[in-house]
Amino acid sequence: MQFFGGSEISPSPPVPTASGNNAHMIYVFNRNGVCLLYREWNRPLHTLNAQQDHKLMFGLLFSLKSLTAKMDPTNLDKGNLGVPQLPGQGCSFHSFRTNTYKLSFMETPSGIKIILVTHPRTGDLRDSLKYIYNLYVEYVAKNPLYTPGTPIRCDLFDTTLDQYVRSIA
């Protein structure tokens, strides 16, 4: 049993794959499509307003997830495209890359989605996303002032996340 407090995050963060700040932005969504967190480090171009942008990103991931599961040649029991899936069901993608950016994605069984957009040459960020999830647990889920399901306003989380993302990508 433990209470929140200045505890160390376990496991310790994975070794950085590159140096310099290549991160563009991060999104954290919950199961209901509420954008819990959005931060940007380097995003010169905005085409939509913030709310539309979040919605578009969530929609993209939602569809891409069912699309990739539908294309999966290895799994026998699959729902039809568009049939609502149980969270965590089927196969799921973890990143895609274009010529200008790379998007890394992690979804937990509890429906938290963490999206990190970085430079296209960034390596595998799955462990880093897992570590960010650990940060979320320590600084957000255990914060008694935080109401689950609302946007995150927590300075300690912000600064730790900022430091960490600057160190990885």
Add this chain to the structure above:
Amino acid sequence: MAPAGPRFGDAIFANVERVNAELFTLTYGAIVRQLLTDLEEVEEVNKQLDQMGYNIGIRLIDEFLAKSNVSRCVDFKETAEMIAKVGFKMFLGVSASVTNWDADGTCCGIVLEDNPLVDFVELPDTCQGLYYCNILSGVIRGALEMVSMKTEITWVRDMLRGDDAFELQVKLLKQVPEEYPYKDDE
């Protein structure tokens, strides 16, 4: 899938920050005592404990998932084993066992041989209807709801009421599929 088993839960328990067991037991006792004073009705206290547990559960699930590294369970049986062997071990330092499955695998009993919440506790005659550990059932209900399982949890056996062990009956009501949360674009 990481190997599930008592040792697996042990390893996590050894690595997290812990609080003194007696302090924990006495704090919980003080909460229940205060609730009894404030709410007066034993039935209301049961409800309140369940609600408190639920609020803990919906946050606790993320810590459980982050620390235990488990991925999706294939069925409810695996889920129940996971709660008993990993969950209880990780957060309370005790292990539980799963028994009494019904035929279609949607209802089972989780038996706690050792329950740190009830050290030093005796129920007085005025509180015979109290489910002293009702917070635990709320925690499980809240945590499972966050991984899209609606459950109903009841106490079947309670050592404070003279039974030989603690047993929670966990009944899976339904699994909620993931749906696109937005209405059509305005």
